[in-house]
Amino acid sequence: MADVIDKYVSIVPDVRQKRLQRENFNVFFHYGLNTFTGKEWGDGKVDPSVFDPDRQNTDQWVKTAKDAGAYGVILTCKHHDGFCLWPTSTTSYNISATPYKNGKGDVVKEVSESCAKYGMKFGVYLSPWDRNHPAYSTPAYNDVYCTQLTELLSNYGDVFCVWMDGACGAYMDGKEKQEYDWDRYFALIRKLAPNACISNCGPDVRWVGNEGGFARESEWNVVPKFAYDIQTIEDNSQKADDGKFAEKGADVVFSDLGSRKFLSRYDNFIWYPAEVDVSVRPGWFYHKSQDNMVRSLDSLLRIYYTSVGGNSLLLLNFPPDRHGLIHENDVKLAKELGKHIDDSRKQLLEIKEIKAPLAEKGHDPACMTEDLYDKKTGDPLSYYTPAEENGIYSIEIRLSEKKKVNRVRIAENTAFSQRIEKFEIYADNGRKLKKVYEGSTVGYNRICVFPKAVLTDKLTLVISKCRKKPYIEFLGLYEDNGVVIRKPRFFRLKQFIHERSYKWFIEKENKKYCKK
Numbered sequence: 001m002a003d004v005i006d007k008y009v010s011i012v013p014d015v016r017q018k019r020l021q022r023e024n025f026n027v028f029f030h031y032g033l034n035t036f037t038g039k040e041w042g043d044g045k046v047d048p049s050v051f052d053p054d055r056q057n058t059d060q061w062v063k064t065a066k067d068a069g070a071y072g073v074i075l076t077c078k079h080h081d082g083f084c085l086w087p088t089s090t091t092s093y094n095i096s097a098t099p100y101k102n103g104k105g106d107v108v109k110e111v112s113e114s115c116a117k118y119g120m121k122f123g124v125y126l127s128p129w130d131r132n133h134p135a136y137s138t139p140a141y142n143d144v145y146c147t148q149l150t151e152l153l154s155n156y157g158d159v160f161c162v163w164m165d166g167a168c169g170a171y172m173d174g175k176e177k178q179e180y181d182w183d184r185y186f187a188l189i190r191k192l193a194p195n196a197c198i199s200n201c202g203p204d205v206r207w208v209g210n211e212g213g214f215a216r217e218s219e220w221n222v223v224p225k226f227a228y229d230i231q232t233i234e235d236n237s238q239k240a241d242d243g244k245f246a247e248k249g250a251d252v253v254f255s256d257l258g259s260r261k262f263l264s265r266y267d268n269f270i271w272y273p274a275e276v277d278v279s280v281r282p283g284w285f286y287h288k289s290q291d292n293m294v295r296s297l298d299s300l301l302r303i304y305y306t307s308v309g310g311n312s313l314l315l316l317n318f319p320p321d322r323h324g325l326i327h328e329n330d331v332k333l334a335k336e337l338g339k340h341i342d343d344s345r346k347q348l349l350e351i352k353e354i355k356a357p358l359a360e361k362g363h364d365p366a367c368m369t370e371d372l373y374d375k376k377t378g379d380p381l382s383y384y385t386p387a388e389e390n391g392i393y394s395i396e397i398r399l400s401e402k403k404k405v406n407r408v409r410i411a412e413n414t415a416f417s418q419r420i421e422k423f424e425i426y427a428d429n430g431r432k433l434k435k436v437y438e439g440s441t442v443g444y445n446r447i448c449v450f451p452k453a454v455l456t457d458k459l460t461l462v463i464s465k466c467r468k469k470p471y472i473e474f475l476g477l478y479e480d481n482g483v484v485i486r487k488p489r490f491f492r493l494k495q496f497i498h499e500r501s502y503k504w505f506i507e508k509e510n511k512k513y514c515k516k
């Protein structure tokens, strides 16, 4: 057992991943011909002249993302219909063929410039599946895709993420699916944008497995390598525009991708953090009919606390409308979310005393109260780790006076991998020690929201199961912000049924990837 655990804890993020884990909330903009036709999946035959926003203002989009509390944005530079939002050399099916700015417009440029103006990161979504390009389904399409990547990664400043969608319905056009030259794409991205994470069908960020805004309860970053191979072969991605995909809320294919039991069946592992991608509306693109179906703040908070607060990344979609603006209902929601995040951060309570098992030299318990990191490497400036491995670790935190506390934030230093497997939090309410929370994984960020706030001046975190010993960079208590996380009805049941119905798939994968 010892040597497999050594193997698991030797798997750590690279610098790109560490930085993204710090800036773990970004905004998606789905925009293009679909915005004007009311479609989710365009067929690649729509006349580009329909693209005619009268008040397009990308500053407003990026400001909305910033107001929501995000760190960056990702624009659908080309969705499945093949229409390019920049004047590409690879096809005439692009922004130059539209009335927008008399064919002189470039939406990619506008968004990247707005990002520079507001100090936000800029990312590109470039759909591999292309329903318009005549070269699709032939080897020549790989050249087209690489030229598109080259244009996007050379002319628009720094790019933090290249998002490659696995969705494909080529059969709908009577075509064979493209043999994508992924290795060539990845090498090109590494060369042109060495700081960019390659997400979804890529090696750096794992698609969580659903579009309903659900992360796993126990999200692991160290997973069998097959999780990445599956992304690449797209078995799991959307294959039809039947409006049902996003509804499949509980469709996280495997509820466990990283426990010891699960890992024991495999030999090869990678660091592969999950990203929850979800829209604030039922659709990814803007539809006027959905103006009153924008999520409530409560629904967004459930997503936020279980993704950003659950060791996952969050990519939240705000679709610009036909004027080229984010609709006021969405803007309002973005502001509410941002204010909540801001106010909640300020509720961090000052710790009077923190006691923990004897620390390794230079890594005292007090290090856990500091929340600073190196912007370049993504590593924390300080962290706590016990001197010895002893199975159970109990950390006691005292406040100078009683406060109403409803959440604790814990962060592991991922330079030492992800280690905590089980923990409990107890609060001293003056009469007894009361268990207020229990959880499994922590990873780079776990916000433990208690079912009910508790009035206390002393909390104890007990790490009851851990791979070797823990490395904790942050532990903070927060004053009650009134948040209660409610799982949607029948979530677990739906997940159970789904998992059972995928049993054949799991078996099939296991045959290919499990230890021989």
Ligand code: FUL
Pocket: 040, 165, 166, 167, 237, 238, 277, 284
């Ligand atoms: C899916 C696509 O088919 C949707 O249109 C959307 O872009 C979403 C983010 O990914 O797979």
